Amino acid sequence: MKTSFLLPKTLLVLLCAALAGLSxxxxxxxAIRNTRVVRVSGPPIEDxxxxxxxxxxxxxxxxxxxxxDAWVIEGKGLTVYPGMIDALSTWGIxxxxxxxxxxxxxxxxxxxxxxxxxxxxxxxxxxxxxxxxSYLKAADQIVAADPSIETGRNAGFTTAATFxxxxxxxxxxxxxxxxxxxxxxxxxxxxxxxxxxxxxxGGFGGSFPGSLMGIMAYVHQIYLDADHYKLAxxxxxxxxxxxxxxxxxxxxxxxxxxPRVLLPAARAVEVDRMIRFARELNRSAVxxxxxxxxxxxxxLKQSGTPxxxxxxxxxxxxxxxxxxxxxxxxxxxxxxAPGTPGALAKGGVKxxxxxxxxxxxxxxxxxxxxxxxAGLTQADAVRALTLSPAEIYGVSDRLxxxxxxxxxNLVVTEGELFQDKTKVKYVFVDGLKFEPAAPAAPARxxxxxxx
Amino acid sequence: MKERLLLVTAAFGLLPxxxxxxxxxxxxxxxxxxxxxxxxxxGSVLVRDGKIAAVGxxxxxxxxxxxxxxxxKFLMPGIIDCHSHIIAEAINEGTLSVSSMVDxxxxxxxxxxxxxxxxxxxxxxxxxxxxxxxxIGGKCVVVKTRWGKSAEELKFxxxxxxxxxxxxxxxxxxxxxxxxxxSPTPPRYPGTRMGVEEVIxxxxxxxxxxxxxxxxxxxxxxxxxxxxxxxxxxKLEPLVEVLEGKRLVxxxxxxxxxxxxxxxxxxxxxFKIRTLQHVLEGYKVADExxxxxxxxxxxxxxxxxxxxxxxxxxxxxxxxxxxxxxVSLNSDDAELMRHLNTEAAKTMKYGGLTETEALSTITINPxxxxxxxxxxxxxxxGKDADMVIYDxxxxxxxxxxxxxxxxxxxxxxxxxDIEGRPEKEKEKKLLITKAAEEQKKAAPTGGGSRxxxx
Numbered sequence: 001m002k003t004s005f006l007l008p009k010t011l012l013v014l015l016c017a018a019l020a021g022l023s024x025x026x027x028x029x030x031a032i033r034n035t036r037v038v039r040v041s042g043p044p045i046e047d048x049x050x051x052x053x054x055x056x057x058x059x060x061x062x063x064x065x066x067x068x069d070a071w072v073i074e075g076k077g078l079t080v081y082p083g084m085i086d087a088l089s090t091w092g093i094x095x096x097x098x099x100x101x102x103x104x105x106x107x108x109x110x111x112x113x114x115x116x117x118x119x120x121x122x123x124x125x126x127x128x129x130x131x132x133x134s135y136l137k138a139a140d141q142i143v144a145a146d147p148s149i150e151t152g153r154n155a156g157f158t159t160a161a162t163f164x165x166x167x168x169x170x171x172x173x174x175x176x177x178x179x180x181x182x183x184x185x186x187x188x189x190x191x192x193x194x195x196x197x198x199x200x201x202g203g204f205g206g207s208f209p210g211s212l213m214g215i216m217a218y219v220h221q222i223y224l225d226a227d228h229y230k231l232a233x234x235x236x237x238x239x240x241x242x243x244x245x246x247x248x249x250x251x252x253x254x255x256x257x258x259p260r261v262l263l264p265a266a267r268a269v270e271v272d273r274m275i276r277f278a279r280e281l282n283r284s285a286v287x288x289x290x291x292x293x294x295x296x297x298x299x300l301k302q303s304g305t306p307x308x309x310x311x312x313x314x315x316x317x318x319x320x321x322x323x324x325x326x327x328x329x330x331x332x333x334x335x336x337a338p339g340t341p342g343a344l345a346k347g348g349v350k351x352x353x354x355x356x357x358x359x360x361x362x363x364x365x366x367x368x369x370x371x372x373x374a375g376l377t378q379a380d381a382v383r384a385l386t387l388s389p390a391e392i393y394g395v396s397d398r399l400x401x402x403x404x405x406x407x408x409n410l411v412v413t414e415g416e417l418f419q420d421k422t423k424v425k426y427v428f429v430d431g432l433k434f435e436p437a438a439p440a441a442p443a444r445x446x447x448x449x450x451x
Numbered sequence: 452m453k454e455r456l457l458l459v460t461a462a463f464g465l466l467p468x469x470x471x472x473x474x475x476x477x478x479x480x481x482x483x484x485x486x487x488x489x490x491x492x493x494g495s496v497l498v499r500d501g502k503i504a505a506v507g508x509x510x511x512x513x514x515x516x517x518x519x520x521x522x523x524k525f526l527m528p529g530i531i532d533c534h535s536h537i538i539a540e541a542i543n544e545g546t547l548s549v550s551s552m553v554d555x556x557x558x559x560x561x562x563x564x565x566x567x568x569x570x571x572x573x574x575x576x577x578x579x580x581x582x583x584x585x586x587i588g589g590k591c592v593v594v595k596t597r598w599g600k601s602a603e604e605l606k607f608x609x610x611x612x613x614x615x616x617x618x619x620x621x622x623x624x625x626x627x628x629x630x631x632x633x634s635p636t637p638p639r640y641p642g643t644r645m646g647v648e649e650v651i652x653x654x655x656x657x658x659x660x661x662x663x664x665x666x667x668x669x670x671x672x673x674x675x676x677x678x679x680x681x682x683x684x685x686k687l688e689p690l691v692e693v694l695e696g697k698r699l700v701x702x703x704x705x706x707x708x709x710x711x712x713x714x715x716x717x718x719x720x721x722f723k724i725r726t727l728q729h730v731l732e733g734y735k736v737a738d739e740x741x742x743x744x745x746x747x748x749x750x751x752x753x754x755x756x757x758x759x760x761x762x763x764x765x766x767x768x769x770x771x772x773x774x775x776x777x778v779s780l781n782s783d784d785a786e787l788m789r790h791l792n793t794e795a796a797k798t799m800k801y802g803g804l805t806e807t808e809a810l811s812t813i814t815i816n817p818x819x820x821x822x823x824x825x826x827x828x829x830x831x832x833g834k835d836a837d838m839v840i841y842d843x844x845x846x847x848x849x850x851x852x853x854x855x856x857x858x859x860x861x862x863x864x865x866x867x868d869i870e871g872r873p874e875k876e877k878e879k880k881l882l883i884t885k886a887a888e889e890q891k892k893a894a895p896t897g898g899g900s901r902x903x904x905x
Contacts, residue, residue, distance in 0.1 A: 122637065125547060125686060208550075211541035213589060217552040221685045228682040239677045246679070269560055272601055277557070315890060328875055329562065331882035370889075 026432055027071035029053045031064075032412065035075020040082050040387045041401035050080050052408040055431035060402050073412075078425060081382060081417060082401050083158025083409030087308045087389035088262070088288050088354035091148040091160045092176060092183075093141045123207040126221040130207055131200065134222075134254030136171030138162045139190035142183040148359070153178045154436035155361040156417065158409035158429045159188065161354075161393055163195035163262065168215055169222065169251065170195040172258050175395055177409060179429035186430075188407070192393050193260040193286065216277060223281045226255040259394065260284045265307070267333075268295035275303045286392055288354065292333050294340040297347035306350035306392045309384070311358055311367040313337045338367075341384060342375030352389035353381075361424060368418040382417060407431075475499045476859060477512040481521035481840065486528055486807060486814050487829035496526060498836040501858035506830055519854070525844050527810065528829050529575025529837035529857065530791050531817040533748040534701070534728050534781035536580060537565035537788065538594060538605065543582035548622065548640060549654045550585050551614060552685035556592035559602040565785040566605075570596040570863045572789030573839040573852045576607060576827055578781075578817070580728075581615040583703040586622045586641065586650040588615035590689055591701060593821055595837070595857050610823050613725070614689050616702035618709040619759050622647050648712050655720045658690035699725035699822065701748075705759040707735040714743045726820045728781070730771075731763035737774035746777040746820035751797040753787075768812060769802020779817035796846040806846060835859075 030052040037045040037060060049064040050057065058067075066072060090096035123130045141164065152160060158178055164171035173192035180186035198215050200206065209218045232246040261281065265274040266289035278285030287293075290309035293300065300307060314334050316326065344351045358364050368381050376384075390400025398407050408431040415422035427434045476498040483494035485506065497505040497513070512518050536542050540558040544550040559579070569577065575596055581589035591613035594605040626642030641647050664681040671678040692698035700717070702724050704710050710727060717724050726746040727733060731754055733740060733747045740747060749771075754763035764770075772778045780795055782788035795813045798804040804812075818828025826835050836859035843850040855863040 123546070126552070206546055208546040209544065209553075210546040211544045211553065211558075213541045213553040213555060213558045214544035214546065214550065216557045217544075217554065217685055221552060224683045224685070228680070232679045232682075235677065235679050243677065243679060269562055269602065272603075273557070276603070316886060318890075326883075328879050328882070331879060331886065334886055335882050 028431065029058075029067060029070040030073060030428070030431070030433060031066040031070035032073045032075045032078070032080055032410075033066055035073075035412075036079040037402055038079060038081045038382060039402040040383055041403050049075075050402060050410065052410070052428060052431050055408055057402060057404055057406050057408050059404060073426070075412070077414060079413050079416065080402065081156075081411045081413065082386040082399070083411050083427065083429065084156050084385040085352070085389040085399065086152060086157050086160040086355045087352035087385075087392065088356070089152075089160035089162045090165060091152050091157075091178070092143065092146050092162050092174075092186075093138060093164070094143050094146045096162075096165065125208055126218050126225075128208075129222075129249075129251045130209070130218075131167040132169040132222070132251045133164065133167045133171050134169040134194055134252075134258070135250045136164050136254070137174065137190060138164050138171065138192075139174035139176070139183075139187050142174060142176055142186060144180055144183050144186065149178045151359045152355075153427050153429065153434060154424065155359065155364055156411040156413070156424045156427060157355075158411065158427060159399055161192050161389065163192070165195060165197060168197055168200065168209070168218065169255070170197055172254065173262070175393055175399075177407070177429050179432055179434065188398060189393065189395050191258060193262050194255060194258040195262045196264070198264050220277075220280060222251065222255060223283060225249075226252045227282075230256055260286055262286050262288055262308075265289045265293075266291045266310075268292045271296035271307070272299055275299055275305050278305065279303070290340055290344075290351070291337045292340070293349075293351075294336055294343040297343050297349055300344070300349040301347050306352070306388075307344065308352050308354050308389075308392070309341055309344070310356040311353050311364060312356040313367060313370060336374075338370040339374035341371045341380070342377075345376060345380040345384075350388060350392060351384055352392055353384045365418050365420065365422070369420075372418065378416065378418070473500075473859065475504070475513050475516040476519065476836075476856070477510060477516045478519045478521050478526055478838070478840070479510070479512075481524050481526040482844075483830060484525060484527040484807075484810060484845070485830040486811055487831060489807075494526075496830060496836075496838065498856065498859040501836055501860070503830060503832055503834050503836050503838075506832055519840070521840055523842075524853065525841040525850070526830070527573075527839050527841065527845055528814045528834075529827065529839055529855065530573045530813045531576040531578075531779075531821070531828060532569070532574050532782050532788055532791060532813075533578045533726060533779045533817040533820055534580055534783045535569075535577040535785075535788055536582065536783070537569060537577065537785050538563045538579055539581075543584040544589055545582070545584035545625075546639075548585050548650045549587040549686060550581075550589050551587050551654070551687075551689045553581070553589035554592070555579050555581050555589055556606065556612070559592070559594070559605060561600060561602045561605055565788070566596050567598045567863070568785065569788045570598055570855050571852055571865070571868075573792060573841070573845070573855060574788055575837040575839070575855060575857050576818075576821075576823070577788070578613065578701065578821055580613070580701055583615065583617035583621040584625075585617060586647045587654050587690070588617055590614055590698075593823065596862070597857055598862055607823065607826075609826065610821060611697065611699050612689075612692075613699040613701050613821075614693060616651065616700055616713070616724075618647055618702065618704045618713060619644060619706060620757055621703065622650075644709055644712075647709075648716060651713070651716055652720075654687075654690060655694070655716075655722075658687045658694060659720075661687040662691045662694065693722050694720070696723070701726045701728050703728045705729055705731050706762075707732040710736055711739060714739060714745065718743065725822075726779075729760075729783075731760055731767060733776070734764060734767045734770040737771045737776050740771065741775045746779065746816070747771050748779045748781045748817065748820060750783070751780055751794040752801070765797065765801035768798050769804050772798075772804065772808065772812075773802075777816055777819055778812055779820055780812045781817070792841075792845040792850060793848050796848070799846070809846060 033049040037048045045062050048062045051059040161175050163173035175189040175192050176186045209215045229252040261283045263274040265271040265287040286306050288308040290307050291314050387400035390396040410428040412426040413422050424436050479495040483491040495510040497510050538559050539555045540560045544553040580591045593607040593610035625639040668680050724745040726748045728748050730747045730749050752765040754760045768778050791813045795809045798809045815828035818824040827837050838856045840854040841850045853865050
């Protein structure tokens with residue numbers, strides 16, 4: 001199909017396309033007809049048509065005419081979903097480790113080492129702005145050719161909310177589409193929120209803040225300073241004579257630019273703590289982690305706080321001493337974690353999934369499947385990977401459902417999403433069609449050959 | 452199995468406390484150690500709406516009341532520990548010499564099993580302190596050991612917040628210059644006891660300037676002048692509260708010289724030291740402590756764990772008490788916290804305190820130190836129904852806690868705990884089997900695992 005379009009092209013185009021891992025050239029108009037359409041924003045259409053033109057959804061419905069200039073895809077036996085969104089990602093930034101396990105406290109082996117901060121002679125307190133790169137924008141760091149983009153796309157994802165993830169104030173996230181020749185054209189929203197990680201080099205001998213309460217005090221002080229900065233600048237701009245000028249502060253500029261703050265909360269205790277903390281910060285907050293959020297559904301609901309739930313369910317480390325005893329609480333937390341999404345859905349809490357380092361369709365399916373087995377409905381699972389993250393990040397007017405005028409991000413499958421045998425047939429990103437490569441056969445260790 | 456899981460869930464519930472009118476409780480036939488009004492040999496205490504409604508010899512159970520027959524048992528007020536670090540997920544913000552911006556109350560973990568164990572040792576109220584790494588440490592909070600409740604619900608509503616100070620070896624250790632060998636980390640000021648004093652002076656000088664900057668701003672604003680308000684400073688705000696008497700200072704100290712130093716500094720800046728913590732050499736300067744109005748919260752017989760803690764005697768508590776200082780005994784330790792009653796008993800052997808005086812060091816005295824004596828610390832009508840039933844006299848080493856009530860609610864019941872253990876064990880086994888099966892099912896296939904294997 002693709003080849004006929006690529007043949008007349010120059011070598012240069014081929015090379016570019018190969019480098020970018022995609023074919024930028026292709027039909028501009030598609031019609032997927034006689035297909036099942038899971039719109040998410042409304043009931044599924046059992047036999048309908050989706051028309052895509054110039055990167056947008058031109059039409060969707062049961063009685064939509066196929067335009068004469070459209071490239072037609074026979075959709076019988078296929079299902080069209082909105083493209084999936086990874087709600088907290090590092091895709092697109094080369095070399096980025098997956099976001100640390102949400103931890104105001106402990107989870108599994110802990111959040112890993114903190115990234116080194118800019119060396120500074122002595123940190124005297126919050127005023128020296130330690131571990132703060134709130135002004136960094138993931139939007140400026142996206143590399144179009146990063147291989148993680150294609151990996152995510154092959155699993156049915158078309159969009160990611162990627163955040164920088166070193167430092168306490170890591171920087172601002174970006175909502176971007178998982179295809180494009182240049183990063184600039186991939187970006188849907190360059191200001192998705194400020195990512196806060198609550199880990200530090202810590203302890204004695206380190207720099208402030210060295211403890212969880214130190215981090216919380218620091219974050220609180222930064223937001224107080226930001227509000228004061230805004231006020232001081234405003235008063236000063238009206239009366240520049242006779243007032244001392246406020247000092248320019250890039251860390252506060254970064255914080256003020258951001259529409260929301262992402263706070264870590266894996267355990268129920270942390271959910272409770274972070275909801276109260278967000279209130280203290282007087283900011284609109286999104287929590288991430290959520291392992292034990294099934295115990296904090298009411299708190300989330302009452303406060304109206306959305307939560308991003310990691311698809312990497314907690315489990316006993318495979319390297320753990322078999323004789324070591326886990327507490328009843330820990331055992332219960334592991335057992336119930338996959339029940340979190342179902343409980344959140346029933347409780348009317350806004351939530352979205354994030355892949356947390358899982359990348360293959362197989363791994364993601366297995367994880368979502370456990371949530372389905374633990375009470376999540378298929379429709380709510382789809383929503384948590386499409387419309388809900390779009391709503392949480394304020395981009396649901398463009399993304400997250402199959403509606404006329406929205407960005408043409410679609411995933412077309414043979415079989416229902418998250419089932420073992422389901423195949424991702426096509427992925428549309430900004431109206432461009434991709435066919436995921438067949439997953440590589442599992443590498444088998446050939447024991448005989450070494451004999 | 453599902454039902455059983457639900458039960459466990461409920462036990463850990465973070466749901467807000469449902470305010471319902473619980474049935475009154477009558478505890479009868481107990482030896483009632485009221486602490487403030489003597490001992491009733493065969494007495495009863497009526498609890499209604501979380502408060503002590505009546506104390507006496509002949510109280511009739513009202514209709515619908517739950518009656519606890521405490522025949523042969525001892526009833527005393529819940530123990531108050533004026534120095535503890537349980538529940539806190541962080542103890543020290545050890546990076547700065549003045550860390551008054553941090554708050555232990557931000558990081559309470561209501562699931563810390565030490566709460567339940569303290570409760571089982573009769574403790575119903577605890578002063579959760581920041582550690583002693585810094586000259587001025589973090590903000591502190593008073594809690595009740597309401598096991599099963601959320602972090603906010605643990606907090607003792609109405610108790611004044613506190614702040615930790617520390618003198619001597621701990622705050623100066625990181626500043627000490629080791630001659631010859633290079634220090635692994637850059638040294639932190641201060642490195643001497645006089646440096647600790649200077650850090651406290653400096654901080655309160657700043658706090659006064661900060662206080663003044665707000666007053667200047669308010670004055671300008673009142674006159675209608677254009678002015679930018681000062682930025683709120685989380686480090687200095689609590690120190691201003693100390694100056695204004697809205698926050699209690701709990702100061703870790705050992706030696707008499709540094710105790711006198713701190714009292715002088717406080718007098719000079721016009722604030723009060725509410726309690727001296729540890730205060731092992733307090734017996735040497737008891738009159739000066741009394742003159743300042745500070746309380747002393749000490750150990751019964753725990754010392755010599757470092758040089759500054761050597762010149763200690765087991766008579767410390769009794770001597771200070773006899774010189775008129777308000778004295779309490781504390782634990783500073785999750786284990787010691789479970790038998791503060793026997794710690795109190797030691798003051799009878801060392802110093803000859805009476806039974807009531809001994810028990811007051813873990814009940815009404817710490818309540819007064821924390822300024823919550825109108826609410827807790829003794830069995831009196833109108834106070835919170837925080838009480839402990841012991842099977843024997845609590846000053847006996849053989850005494851066991853049978854039941855603990857907080858706000859008139861039974862939070863610990865020894866018999867129920869023992870009865871519930873086999874069920875929990877069964878529950879645990881089930882979950883282990885289930886998790887093992889799940890892990891087997893999800894065994895990594897081929898390239899599924901991202902972990903390097905060896």
